[in-house]
Amino acid sequence: MCNAAGAQTPHPRDGAAVTLFKVLTRQGKKPDMAHANREEVLRALDQIIDPVSGRSVVQQDIIQGLVLRDGNVGFAVEVDPRRGREAEPLRLACERAVAALPGVLSVTAVLTAHQDAGPTVPQRPAQPHRAEPPAPAGIPGVNAIIAVASGKGGVGKSTVAANLAIALGQLGLKVGLMDADIYGPSVPRLFDIREKPKTTGKKIIPIEKYGIKIMSLGFLVREDEAVVWRGPMVQSALTQMLSDSTWAPLDILVIDMPPGTGDAQLTISQRVPLRGAIIVSTPQDLALIDARKGLAMFNKTQVPVLGIIENMSTFVCPHCGTESHIFGHGGARNEARKLAVPFLGEIPLVPAIRETSDLGIPIVVQAPDGKEAQAFRAIANAVAASVAIAARQAPRIVLE
Ligand SMILES: Nc1ncnc2c1ncn2[C@@H]1O[C@H](COP(=O)(O)OP(=O)(O)OP(=O)(O)O)[C@@H](O)[C@H]1O
Ligand SMILES: [Mg+2]
Numbered sequence: 001m002c003n004a005a006g007a008q009t010p011h012p013r014d015g016a017a018v019t020l021f022k023v024l025t026r027q028g029k030k031p032d033m034a035h036a037n038r039e040e041v042l043r044a045l046d047q048i049i050d051p052v053s054g055r056s057v058v059q060q061d062i063i064q065g066l067v068l069r070d071g072n073v074g075f076a077v078e079v080d081p082r083r084g085r086e087a088e089p090l091r092l093a094c095e096r097a098v099a100a101l102p103g104v105l106s107v108t109a110v111l112t113a114h115q116d117a118g119p120t121v122p123q124r125p126a127q128p129h130r131a132e133p134p135a136p137a138g139i140p141g142v143n144a145i146i147a148v149a150s151g152k153g154g155v156g157k158s159t160v161a162a163n164l165a166i167a168l169g170q171l172g173l174k175v176g177l178m179d180a181d182i183y184g185p186s187v188p189r190l191f192d193i194r195e196k197p198k199t200t201g202k203k204i205i206p207i208e209k210y211g212i213k214i215m216s217l218g219f220l221v222r223e224d225e226a227v228v229w230r231g232p233m234v235q236s237a238l239t240q241m242l243s244d245s246t247w248a249p250l251d252i253l254v255i256d257m258p259p260g261t262g263d264a265q266l267t268i269s270q271r272v273p274l275r276g277a278i279i280v281s282t283p284q285d286l287a288l289i290d291a292r293k294g295l296a297m298f299n300k301t302q303v304p305v306l307g308i309i310e311n312m313s314t315f316v317c318p319h320c321g322t323e324s325h326i327f328g329h330g331g332a333r334n335e336a337r338k339l340a341v342p343f344l345g346e347i348p349l350v351p352a353i354r355e356t357s358d359l360g361i362p363i364v365v366q367a368p369d370g371k372e373a374q375a376f377r378a379i380a381n382a383v384a385a386s387v388a389i390a391a392r393q394a395p396r397i398v399l400e
Contacts, residue, residue, distance in 0.1 A: 035068065064112065070105070156280055161177060161256035180258060180268060197219055235271070278306050281309070281310060348375070
């Protein structure tokens with residue numbers, strides 16, 4: 001196999017991410033130099049021979065989702081799932097070949113499996129009574145995984161996810177928080193975490209703060225690197241962050257979802273064994289329309305919706321204490337009733353929530369006895385109860 005990489009220097013954060021994010025940054029390259037183009041990248045990759053087929057990775061058409069932006073290159077190397085990690089040297093060779101090109105500032109290559117790969121065991125005869133596809137494999141030692149989502153951006157998912165996770169911890173549960181927002185991770189800022197997670201063997205150890213375990217792509221990858229990631233790379237990063245981190249033992253793992261209903265959301269709702277999803281919405285109609293889209297996506301992927309939270313519900317003036325309803329009030333509660341989904345509670349619009357978020361000390365930590373923290377703990381209680389109910393009501397039984 002050709003290895004065009006020569007003496008490349010791994011990115012400084014490589015150690016933390018093990019197989020997850022092998023981002024190579026060439027030392028000595030100037031950011032303003034002319035960037036490599038698609039043809040040059042493909043020519044470099046065409047030199048890499050897959051030892052299994054004897055053909056180049058380009059001839060074999062296993063380079064997928066190639067994206068280039070400002071000298072940052074990303075792509076997936078799609079292999080038969082049976083090869084698994086044995087294909088790692090191939091991935092590395094591809095990455096190094098591209099990193100060696102002039103005008104390449106960073107390279108991210110991930111291994112993904114063929115979508116249409118055949119089964120590794122002989123197929124059993126058709127089972128006419130199969131009621132539901134089997135649930136994706138869980139994370140050993142993690143009792144329940146829940147997603148905090150919304151169709152619309154900026155409604156306060158990350159703020160709610162962070163405070164809710166800590167509040168669940170304050171109830172005595174063992175809690176983890178995973179930031180699944182690849183393009184705009186908020187968790188490092190919300191918790192004021194600047195260090196890298198440590199590793200043990202091939203596992204990443206989530207960072208512990210305020211009594212919970214925390215992981216975010218923002219700990220590992222710069223935003224300008226992640227910006228070139230597309231479909232398969234996002235999927236691979238998310239599923240590996242879930243399964244290659246030492247989460248256990250946990251009662252609840254809260255996932256802070258990115259906005260919208262795109263690749264990352266679908267990956268999580270299809271591939272992660274979610275106990276349920278929580279939809280965050282502001283009270284106004286526009287946000288509610290998007291909340292409905294989020295709800296529809298979870299329904300389609302058969303993830304139970306544990307309920308809706310109304311954020312920025314009532315504005316309480318910090319000077320005179322007068323309440324006003326900037327985005328309206330009660331919209332999410334009414335919507336929940338219409339959609340026959342539980343209403344989990346409301347969080348007021350309070351400057352202190354934003355200020356404490358910006359400081360990296362969420363309000364449930366900064367003012368644990370205040371009204372806002374009480375509102376979060378009431379929601380945490382409702383969530384803990386609904387997680388337990390979802391466990392009893394929705395066993396994914398496959399009838400043989
Ligand atoms: N209840 C609240 N009161 C005051 N400010 C809030 C409240 N909830 C969220 N905010 C502020 O609103 C902004 C957006 O919140 P946040 O980042 O949590 O939203 P998001 O839905 O996660 O956004 P994105 O879609 O970009 O991930 C932040 O500045 C946050 O501090
Ligand atoms: Mg967010």
